[in-house]
Amino acid sequence: MNLTGKTVFLTGASAGIGAATALAFAAEGARLLLAARRLDKLSKVAEAAQARGAQAVHSIPLDVRDQPAVAAAVAALPAEWAEIDILVNNAGLSRGLDKVHQGSIEDWDEMIDTNVKGLLYVTRAVVPGMVERGSGHIVNLGSTAGELTYPNGAVYCATKAAEKAINDGLRQDLLGTPLRVSSIDPGMVETDFSRVRFRGDEARAAKVYQGLQPLTPEDVADAILWAVSRPAHVNIAHVLMTPVAQANSLLFHRETTGTMGNTR
Ligand code: 8X3
Numbered sequence: 001m002n003l004t005g006k007t008v009f010l011t012g013a014s015a016g017i018g019a020a021t022a023l024a025f026a027a028e029g030a031r032l033l034l035a036a037r038r039l040d041k042l043s044k045v046a047e048a049a050q051a052r053g054a055q056a057v058h059s060i061p062l063d064v065r066d067q068p069a070v071a072a073a074v075a076a077l078p079a080e081w082a083e084i085d086i087l088v089n090n091a092g093l094s095r096g097l098d099k100v101h102q103g104s105i106e107d108w109d110e111m112i113d114t115n116v117k118g119l120l121y122v123t124r125a126v127v128p129g130m131v132e133r134g135s136g137h138i139v140n141l142g143s144t145a146g147e148l149t150y151p152n153g154a155v156y157c158a159t160k161a162a163e164k165a166i167n168d169g170l171r172q173d174l175l176g177t178p179l180r181v182s183s184i185d186p187g188m189v190e191t192d193f194s195r196v197r198f199r200g201d202e203a204r205a206a207k208v209y210q211g212l213q214p215l216t217p218e219d220v221a222d223a224i225l226w227a228v229s230r231p232a233h234v235n236i237a238h239v240l241m242t243p244v245a246q247a248n249s250l251l252f253h254r255e256t257t258g259t260m261g262n263t264r
Contacts, residue, residue, distance in 0.1 A: 001229050003028035005055055009084045010034055011064055011122055012091030014041035016191030017141065019048075020217035021088060024225050026054035033081050035062035035073070036091070056080075064091045064118030074125035083133060086228055087126045089119045089140045094156040094197040097264055108155045115159035119166065127170075130179055137228050140167045141220075142185035144242060144249040150262055156197075157249070160185075164238075171237065180235045182227045187242030187249065188214040194264075208264050211254030212245035 008025050012018040014036035022032055026049035034049070036042045039061045046057045058081050062073055092115040095107035119140065130136025145153060146160030164183060171181040194205035219241070227236040246252040250262045 001232060003030045003086075003225070003229060005029065005031060006085040007031045007033060007081065007083060008086040008088065009122075009126060010088045010090060011062065011118075012036055013045055013059075014038045015045075016193065017186075017189060017217045017220045018088075018090045019045045020221040021090065021224050022046075022049045022054075023052050024218070024221040025086075026050070026052035026057075028225070028229075029053055029055050030086075031056045031081075032058070033077070033084065034059045035064075037061065037063050064122055065113040067117075067121045070118075070121040071125050074122075082129065084126055084129065085135065086137045086139065087122065087130075088224060089122055089138065091118055091122075092141055092159070094153070094193065095199075097152045097197065099152055100154050103155060111156055111159050115156075116162045116166075119163060123166075123170065127174075127179070131174070131177055134178055137180040137182070138170065139224055139227060140181070140183045142167065142183040142238070144185060144187040144240065144246070146185060147240065148249045150249045150264070152264075153249075168237070171235070178232070180228075182236045183238045184220060184223050184227060185238055185240045186215055186220050186223075187246045188212070188252070189217060189220055190214040191217055211256030212243060212252055214243050215241065 008030045010018055010022055013022050013034035022034055022045050032049050032054050034042055034046055042059050046059045049057050060073055095110050096104055140163055142163045143160040145157040146164040149157040167181060167183040190209050194208040198204045223239050223241055253260050
């Protein structure tokens with residue numbers, strides 16, 4: 001399928017996988033509706049997307065955790081942005097790496113509110129229009145963490161297991177319509193992910209990727225683009241992708257130490 005002129009709504013577009021996905025769609029001549037909390041960062045992505053060939057770019061400040069704000073933002077879209085062809089539910093984060101019995105309630109709330117409830121709020125606001133128009137593709141960002149839980153990551157892994165259930169449920173609920181639903185599930189990707197998880201502790205974040213070559217945000221954007229550009233009768237349910245040095249969310253190999261393990 002040709003993506004030229006398609007309207008793509010992308011959450012969490014200001015950095016990481018979101019920003020790389022914006023640029024990948026831009027190179028295909030798509031129209032980009034970019035959403036993120038940080039408008040200053042988002043405007044840089046918008047500029048780069050325009051330079052990369054996006055047909056048009058529209059940026060909106062959005063915190064996906066704020067349900068009334070999500071509903072209002074989608075309802076208030078200018079007419080030329082209201083018909084969304086592709087929704088990429090990318091906004092998400094991890095916070096902390098703790099045992100459940102020692103975990104921070106605040107961290108849990110932030111992950112669940114963003115990764116699960118935020119994804120649902122945006123989906124609930126955007127998908128009815130797609131159903132009405134009889135056209136659309138929803139791409140959700142999952143994770144190897146949703147396939148297999150790792151130690152100290154129970155709540156983050158639970159949010160990604162929820163994403164998997166919502167992705168699969170939505171596909172069943174939309175059966176009989178021409179809409180498509182896909183989940184792209186990466187393993188380790190080098191973004192701000194670990195810096196956010198460890199609240200800016202650079203040394204600890206760097207250790208996560210030490211001695212192995214992680215995926216890049218562009219690798220993931222590439223998979224998203226592949227999933228949405230299949231012929232209209234093809235639905236990609238899941239794409240599970242890892243660096244070669246990672247077998248699953250429990251097992252990876254670090255060159256520096258020659259060790260295999262699951263220590264993040
Ligand atoms: C991110 C995967 O293994 O870095 O969703 O937590 S992992």
